[in-house]
Amino acid sequence: MEHQHKIKKDPCKTAQPMKMGAHNHHATMIEDFKKRFYVVLILTVPIMLLSTIIQRFMGVNWQFTGSSYILFAMSTIVFIYGGWPFLTGLVSEVKAKTPGMMFLIGFAITVAYSYSAAIVFGLKGMDFFWELDTLILIMLLGHWIEMRSVMGASNELELLVQLMPSDAHKVIDDKVHDVKTDTLNEKDIILVKPGEKVAADGIILEGESYLNESMLTGESKPVKKVAGDKVIAGSINGNGSFKVTVSHGAKDSYLSQVIKLVDDAQKSKSQTQLLADTAAKWLTIIALVTGISTFLYWFLTGHTLSFAMERMVTVIVICCPHALGLAVPLVVAKSTALAAKHGLLIKNRNAFEDSRKITTVVFDKTGTLTVGKFEVSKIVSLNKDLKENEIIRLASALEQKSEHPIATGILQKVKDLSIKIPATEKFNAIAGKGVEAIVEGKKILVISPGYLKENKITIPDGFTADDTETVVFVVVDKNMAGYITLSDKIRPESAGAINTLKQENIKSILLTGDNSKVAASVSKTLGMDSFIAEVLPDQKLKEIKALQQKGEFVAMTGDGVNDAPALAQADVGIAVGSGSDIAAATAGIVLVNSNPNDIVSLILFGKATYRKMIQNLVWATGYNVIALPLAAGVLYNQGIVLSPAIGAALMTVSTVVVAINASLLKVKYTK
Template sequence: MEHQHLHAAPGMNHAGHDHHSMMIMDFRKRFYVVFVLTIPIMLLSTMIQHFMGVNWQFAGSQYILFALSSVVFFYGGWPFLKGLADEVKLKTPGMMFLIGFAITVAYIYSVAIVFGLEGMDFFWELATLILIMLLGHWIEMKSVAGASKELELLVQLMPAEAHMVMPDMVHDVKTDTLKENDIILVKPGEKVAADGIISEGESYLNESMLTGESKPVQKVKGDKVIAGAINGNGSIKVTVSHAAKDSYLSQVIKLVDDAQKSKSKTQLLADTAAKWLTIIALISGIATFLYWYLTGQSLAFAMERMVTVIVICCPHALGLAVPLVVAKSTALSAKNGLLIKNRTAFENARKITTIVFDKTGTLTVGRFEVSKVVSLQKDISENEIIRLASALEQKSEHPIATGILQKAKDLSISPPATESFNAITGKGVEATVEGKKILVVSPGYLKENNIPIPEGYTVNDIETVVFIIINKQLAGYIALSDEIRPESAEAVKTLQQHNIKSILLTGDNNKVAKSVSETLGLDSFIAEVLPHQKLEKIKELQNKGEFVAMTGDGVNDAPALAIADVGIAVGSGSDIAAETAGIVLVNSNPRDIVSLILFGKATYRKMIQNLAWATGYNVVALPLAAGVLYKQGILLSPAAGAVLMTVSTIVVAVNASLLKVK
């Protein structure tokens, strides 16, 4: 298939992109030259003169015809002849092989006529054929360029220059020279030139092109900003956190690009179909030729049928059917905060029957706030419990830890230092603080170690509790709770309308899980699961014949994400390379999961429509070209064949560009 140009990363390396537009220009130029030459060729052809009822023959007119047609053949047909040679070299006869073969046959035969073979030449057919092929390729390349345009738009989000803040002045520098810890100034209305942290100023930033979040987000000192986001009305200074090539946007562009290059089952199906179509074209072309020639038709007639069959059969539309949809869908998804790393995972989204929401963080906001602190020992104040707990949690990224540290900060308590810190997998943490051995653990730990749960211990369903143990004495507990995301219920409802079950899989206690599950109307929940058990639970669902999508946060759910049929990493906006997931959702918004599935379905529909059109058209057009209805007076000329082929390709391209994210 000669669609290598589709897989060349558009815009990433400007060379690749310029190469593409140069090819478009090249086809355009050849088209115009051939167009000008086709007019005298038509006028000099005996058949056209016959048609017009004139006789403009003069001595040597066929030599002029031969000369003009040779220019058309070698200059206009050059891209196809070159393509033919390349395909023969690679032993992959395809598109170019067929066109090249068809025009060569037509040319050689016509030249033979000029130099004495009996019959009618086909120069005008040859010229119109090449003309239409050039036009078709030119239009098709423009539509391919259109499908990759979304990626270009992502590339253009990166401003070329940044205002770098120097001790004495602000200096404009090229964005790609920025390094970690440089400070840049972003004026109102400008695009942020690099990922970083705001060091002064505050503003509202529009990140919609990167995350799909339409509302501008307020950012203050200490907040992260993403390169490519558009600054609102405040002026901000940003400390750059890494060089441009590592920025979130560059990662997205690279991801989109890789995804467009990666092949899925549908793509491989289309490639196989195109390969077969090429073989069928050659066989039917030769068979058609032999049939007509041996049943007494003229050599010219048999040749013409063969050329038409081969041209009509060009698996153009087939070759484009999938790549165009791929280019469009990958880039569109990236704009909407869905990053597709693996095409197959994305195309499989339409088969999902069960979605496992890994932690409450997707369905809930994922920010735990301390809702109560209870001391169980007279000589220990509640603030002391927070102070000691915060000491152990300062190393952790866990939402509960963040909640406790936030509380300490609100009470302006500074966490003391810890020694011999140790994490107890899935159960909590332990360390020595100021000479005391302290544990911050889950209720499960108390159960396992037969520590009685204290009297008067009450928490409501949606609270998560950690206990503080000082020198083996239960000292108190902290309850935290997490609020449910407003979009969750609606997302779950939509999934149910599409017959997709939602299951909550969480390390949280049963009560929290039950409460979240009931509030949202989930199909079921599995609680108190340790990380390594998640994998087992997913396998169990798969063994029941479910097609499982797992949403997790990419880093600690790697094994489970890898084993799920579709792994969706959520909320790892900055850590885009969420290792094992096939799809990354920038916003951890459950609504995005719904859009992902619906968009996956829409994309697949488009591919199938395109493949059906491309093959169906051949089923109808091929017999007509071969002359099945010759007796009924229906016969397609090579030029008509070329027109049909071009139209079918354009239908496929237009259909691909109609793809939308709901």
């Protein structure tokens, strides 16, 4: 984000707020599973007491005329009412030609029910209605617990949605009217009272206060806001009250864009997710093949039909790819929403998961490693006819159309000196080198040292600037008029961030459009590995490519708009300080603050997220490797055999372990 002039523009207006229907649907499903579970639980006791095998185990005989039909009737209620979610799931998966977990459970309970019903109506053998009942009971309980865990993983997103207040105090002709937030339009004026949430993005018109933006940007300290400062919808006001000029409607707000971004990222599938999906499909095939093979083996080796059936049902239940199917999505839901709460906005899941491979981080200097707030330290006239105030007055005319930190520094100095800024004609930005325009009939250029070098213009005698100062030269009608030096402080957090990267064996390189002396000074002060100075935006791309050709896995941090080509070329593009340009940035990840610690947090969080995914995948597959042979009966001769209910319990436990493991994910966030 070096001395290039980013012309002011409207924030991107494409994002729509997330609809809450999906969340409500999820809550309804949880309630449905809970209700079905309790109905089946009530029927479990009489079903168990009427089952022959349970009576034999208890040493009693409670059989009476028609008892088998009562048992059949109650089991039919359990099968149809309790098993309904699995049976409808089976039909859906068959229609979609993607047999998975619901297909396997539906198949298993249908086989168990059909066989047991045939026993009631004359087939020789032993029914296992009680196994069917306990299998459905445990599967309902497992789904209920799992869905609550899934909802918990998405709760961070829900919290983001709830940040947006539903009402606002709109000011019309000095009277305050309470209106719905979604009715606010650009240029409306709203009042924000103490302790309230800001209802819309905008600029403070009058008043001042401290705002808590931690839920939006990860910035833990309350931030002082005065007239002219931007405010974000959803941030919490302190003790002051102020009026805000609304920048845009609710659907275009920063928060709505974040919610949309998180929602999209949670739905998108990364390479790890595709790997898990493939494994789940194979597990479904293995379940069916192993289940049928187990049935044939036991039945053809002289065991009873009911024993062979029971083995098959247990194998199919154990093999359900449920934990495997949830292993990655739960971590994705948790990590994406959690990152957004800390100001790390993931646009591209693959870029985020690839952050664990980063070997080199290329830092833009201004506003990332430095505060980005340039202050004029010197104004030097090289023309006896032009005073210092005249030089900065002419320079400010050109800089008033720019948002660049250098421009901001010059304009602040003009404001401090109470100088009136003149108008410009034929304004033109010279990419990465400066600006030119006609001011009061004179052709004015405000240019960087790089422009002088490129156009073979000698730096004037008497020029002095220390290593930490950035310089712009002012040319009036082709004559060197003078120069302005500005200084930008290094952020207090920068040294710690670079040091943490070193501990992680990640190289840090400074890539800047600034002069070599400034770059060398900043690089040396922070203990960075190297620096590349006086680089124009189009050359940044070449430098990134050169690093990649040396075998480095490169993360590039820079302004989301100005550094777009380089960000797109980098293996992981990280746009910093581009809150209003979320959707416009080419980077895979957008950091709301320009804090270098956020970049470190992102890399560490990416590694932690990947670890969680792998832990879940290892658990979900490892459990099947051990449980499947036991379900098939390999240790039957040693007296170890699993019933369908135990199989269902083990499957539920594996799913809950995966859910709990995902929920333990945390952002290591240091300020």
